[in-house]
Amino acid sequence: xxxxxxxxxxxxxxxxxxxxxxxxxxxxxxxxxxxxxxxxxxxxxxxxxxxxxxxxxxxxxxxxxxxxxxxxxxxxxxxxxxxxxxxxxxxxxxxxxxxxxxxxxxxxxxxxxxxxxxxxxxxxxxxxxxxxxxxxxxxxxxxxxxxxxxxxxxxxxxxxxxxxxxxxxxxxxxxxxxxxxxxxxxxxxxxxxxxxxxxxxxxxxxxxxxxxxxxxxxxxxxxxxxxxxxxxxxxxxxxxxxxxxxxxxxxxxxxxxxxxxxxxxxxxxxxxxxxxxxxxxxxxxxxxxxxxxxxxxxxxxxxxxxxxxxxxxxxxxxxxxxxxxxxxxxxxxxxxxxxxxxxxxxxxxxxxxxxxxxxxxxxxxxxxxxxxxxxxxxxxxxxxxxxxxxxxxxxxxxxxxxx
Amino acid sequence: xxxxxxxxxxxxxxxxxxxxxxxxxxxxxxxxxxxxxxxxxxxxxxxxxxxxxxxxxxxxxxxxxxxxxxxxxxxxxxxxxxxxxxxxxxxxxxxxxxxxxxxxxxxxxxxxxxxxxxxxxxxxxxxxxxxxxxxxxxxxxxxxxxxxxxxxxxxxxxxxxxxxxxxxxxxxxxxxxxxxxxxxxxxxxxxxxxxxxxxxxxxxxxxxxxxxxxxxxxxxxxxxxxxxxxxxxxxxxxxxxxxxxxxxxxxxxxxxxxxxxxxxxxxxxxxxxxxxxxxxxxxxxxxxxxxxxxxxxxxxxxxxxxxxxxxxxx
Numbered sequence: 001x002x003x004x005x006x007x008x009x010x011x012x013x014x015x016x017x018x019x020x021x022x023x024x025x026x027x028x029x030x031x032x033x034x035x036x037x038x039x040x041x042x043x044x045x046x047x048x049x050x051x052x053x054x055x056x057x058x059x060x061x062x063x064x065x066x067x068x069x070x071x072x073x074x075x076x077x078x079x080x081x082x083x084x085x086x087x088x089x090x091x092x093x094x095x096x097x098x099x100x101x102x103x104x105x106x107x108x109x110x111x112x113x114x115x116x117x118x119x120x121x122x123x124x125x126x127x128x129x130x131x132x133x134x135x136x137x138x139x140x141x142x143x144x145x146x147x148x149x150x151x152x153x154x155x156x157x158x159x160x161x162x163x164x165x166x167x168x169x170x171x172x173x174x175x176x177x178x179x180x181x182x183x184x185x186x187x188x189x190x191x192x193x194x195x196x197x198x199x200x201x202x203x204x205x206x207x208x209x210x211x212x213x214x215x216x217x218x219x220x221x222x223x224x225x226x227x228x229x230x231x232x233x234x235x236x237x238x239x240x241x242x243x244x245x246x247x248x249x250x251x252x253x254x255x256x257x258x259x260x261x262x263x264x265x266x267x268x269x270x271x272x273x274x275x276x277x278x279x280x281x282x283x284x285x286x287x288x289x290x291x292x293x294x295x296x297x298x299x300x301x302x303x304x305x306x307x308x309x310x311x312x313x314x315x316x317x318x319x320x321x322x323x324x325x326x327x328x329x330x331x332x333x334x335x336x337x338x339x340x341x342x343x344x345x346x347x348x349x350x351x352x353x354x355x356x357x358x359x360x361x362x363x364x365x366x367x368x369x370x371x372x373x374x375x376x377x378x379x380x381x382x383x384x385x386x387x388x389x390x391x392x393x394x395x396x397x398x399x400x401x402x403x
Numbered sequence: 404x405x406x407x408x409x410x411x412x413x414x415x416x417x418x419x420x421x422x423x424x425x426x427x428x429x430x431x432x433x434x435x436x437x438x439x440x441x442x443x444x445x446x447x448x449x450x451x452x453x454x455x456x457x458x459x460x461x462x463x464x465x466x467x468x469x470x471x472x473x474x475x476x477x478x479x480x481x482x483x484x485x486x487x488x489x490x491x492x493x494x495x496x497x498x499x500x501x502x503x504x505x506x507x508x509x510x511x512x513x514x515x516x517x518x519x520x521x522x523x524x525x526x527x528x529x530x531x532x533x534x535x536x537x538x539x540x541x542x543x544x545x546x547x548x549x550x551x552x553x554x555x556x557x558x559x560x561x562x563x564x565x566x567x568x569x570x571x572x573x574x575x576x577x578x579x580x581x582x583x584x585x586x587x588x589x590x591x592x593x594x595x596x597x598x599x600x601x602x603x604x605x606x607x608x609x610x611x612x613x614x615x616x617x618x619x620x621x622x623x624x625x626x627x628x629x630x631x632x633x634x635x636x637x638x639x640x641x642x643x644x645x646x647x648x649x650x651x652x653x654x655x656x657x658x659x660x661x662x663x664x665x666x667x668x669x670x671x672x673x674x675x676x677x678x679x680x681x682x683x684x685x686x687x688x689x690x691x692x693x694x695x696x697x698x699x700x701x702x703x704x705x706x707x708x709x710x711x712x713x714x715x716x717x
Binding site: 077088 | 504508688703704707
């Protein structure tokens with residue numbers, strides 16, 4: 001153990017987009033911040049489609065021009081192609097945003113955090129330090145070093161993504177599987193797949209087959225698309241694993257997806273992500289909180305994950321700064337928790353409604369609830385006032401509003 | 404199919420009225436489902452047309468009748484909103500409610516006016532069968548009465564021919580012209596002959612006009628035959644109407660956007676490109692999996708492309 005003990009106001013586990021946005025907001029406000037990231041950046045990551053509210057965060061950081069300079073395809077909406085390609089509908093975004101190559105995008109956000117004053121180390125967090133119930137720091141190992149180091153902090157933030165580290169270290173609650181947990185995504189990137197003409201072809205395309213059987217087709221550069229097949233886990237097993245399930249999905253999920261692939265070049269191995277949906281409760285406590293995937297992940301069909309992590313990170317920074325001012329974590333962290341729960345519950349209800357009533361969803365997204373649905377799909381889902389669309393969907397699902 | 408009522412089966416699940424926006428839309432869906440596959444009853448065609456207007460009312464779309472010369476009246480669907488106002492001209496034989504999905508998308512944002520041509524929808528002229536020239540005159544008069552410039556003129560199919568002519572006549576009032584389902588018809592008699600051949604078989608016509616053709620139910624067949632037999636239909640396609648086609652895009656000095664379905668079997672891609680080549684600075688957007696009527700098959704996409712185009716003009 002290295003005896004020299006460091007102190008930062010906030011230590012963030014994970015330098016992905018949630019951790020980087022949190023670090024940038026805090027550093028910008030004058031807090032001292034240490035990011036501990038296990039992986040060597042840039043690194044591959046799934047989750048390429050942003051929703052409208054992400055553009056607000058990027059704009060606040062002055063990063064919009066950089067996004068265009070990188071030629072990330074502009075996302076103006078989502079096209080859903082129905083079973084057998086017999087129907088389709090398109091929902092415009094509330095605010096234009098981008099579809100990203102995550103290795104580059106996460107690096108942009110990490111660089112932004114460092115530029116604003118955050119300290120970054122490639123390191124693995126081994127355990128947390130506590131003073132009674134209060135988390136006061138972490139013990140970590142820097143990549144390439146033998147000795148462990150110790151760092152003290154006022155707040156330890158978990159932005160470790162699906163690793164959900166504070167849950168695994170028994171600081172946060174137990175990770176519990178939720179509604180869509182039996183799905184598995186198998187995915188890769190391809191060069192030269194057929195797209196729709198014009199700027200329409202830059203949008204996110206979703207191919208629907210039947211409940212819990214769908215595919216994404218997300219352009220991430222002028223000639224590369226990310227393609228993912230999502231199926232129930234049992235189905236992937238029955239088909240003989242990730243490779244076989246991917247091939248099956250491309251051919252069988254939807255004829256319009258099958259039409260897009262002949263002759264294109266696969267650029268990555270087929271990857272799989274299983275046990276998709278979960279929640280951790282509690283995810284805030286004395287001296288700690290969790291952001292984004294580190295406490296909840298839901299069915300990715302409407303691409304909420306990335307944007308939610310960014311919005312939660314921004315909100316977490318406000319909560320942390322307020323706790324410094326107040327000298328007490330309870331109120332601001334509880335408000336942060338409620339913010340996250342409202343958003344995640346709204347997303348969950350929207351997605352459940354889509355799966356249960358896909359025909360109505362398509363119909364209503366063109367009707368009186370259009371503006372509400374467009375706002376929700378942009379991840380503008382955290383309002384304390386329940387929208388009419390959510391109220392109607394919850395009534396149909398027989399679910400209560402979020403607290 | 405269970406009986407129409409508060410609990411119907413669609414397609415296999417139970418649904419309840421709270422899943423739907425309004426009782427009007429629910430009732431409409433049930434009627435549509437009930438009609439599928441059974442012969443239409445007497446008087447139901449008119450009912451379907453009237454109903455297509457009625458179901459738009461709960462969506463905030465109102466109806467009005469605009470008096471025009473010759474003791475005639477143009478029927479219009481209208482939504483309020485901000486400038487520029489969109490003026491929507493349907494394809495020949497289509498009612499103004501064929502713009503229903505577009506109007507719903509615009510609601511709460513732009514003002515819009517969708518018009519029925521004389522002799523179609525709920526417009527009527529008492530004394531004469533209107534030809535192309537009379538239609539242009541009447542539509543222009545209706546626009547002068549009811550629409551506030553700057554205007555975005557959007558035409559569908561033959562409605563595009565009228566939209567282009569009006570844009571040429573009143574360039575100061577038109578901010579942009581949008582042509583859908585139409586192009587340069589260089590040999591109008593040959594094109595007319597092709598249309599007549601297609602129209603001889605409703606099934607072939609629907610297949611040519613739509614990427615995903617509606618099922619040819621008795622009700623659809625009845626509507627189709629009703630349109631084809633209307634005196635105003637043939638009057639439009641004779642004389643001045645057919646003559647105007649080959650010069651429809653000459654001397655246009657309005658920012659013009661063409662939105663074309665890649666699967667349009669009525670107007671070829673070459674005709675669209677040839678028309679765009681005649682209009683300085685015109686832009687063409689192609690819609691995959693879309694036929695002759697983008698307003699019907701891809702209304703949101705149409706609105707998206709028009710908005711993008713308007714943004715480039717600012």
